[in-house]
Amino acid sequence: MKEQIMKTAAELIQPSGDVARAFSQKRDQFAAKGNQLMGERPDLEKLTGKGNRQMAEDNNRNFARFMESMFLNYDSNVLVETVLWVFRAYRAHGFQSTYWAANLNIWLDMLEQSLTKEEFNAISPFYNWLIVNIPVFVALTDETGGNCT
DSSP states (O other): OHHHHHHHHHTSOOOOHHHHHHHHHHHHHHHHHHHHHHHTOTTHHHHHOTTOHHHHHHHHHHHHHHHHHHHHSOOHHHHHHHHHHHHHHHHHTTOOHHHHHHHHHHHHHHHHHHSOHHHHHHHHHHHHHHHHTHHHHHHHHHHTTTOOO
């Protein structure tokens, strides 16, 4: 299962420098807006676990910086290993797998509204890849007890 996810990650195409810079310029705005929209959800505590709102907000800020680094210098191995680490760490704190689906869909909507069509088309495959593979990330982190190497 991990070999397959590594293969599909390797098929993602690093955006151009111009697209990466467009994302970078709005990175902090995206994180803030994502936090605002997630914070408005009545089911936030169900998604993140009790008392984890600050952790979810930190995750969004870190996620924005991480995706910026992927757009500037893409490495499929770093993407997969980091996502698996995030799933292990955050689920250990009570985050549900549905948190990522909710949050990533917010990100896709924000990106589509804030970027040009060309920029969005270059970046959205990364977010769609993350969304589609949530069940795989869950399975990999479940089946190995958190150690998926």
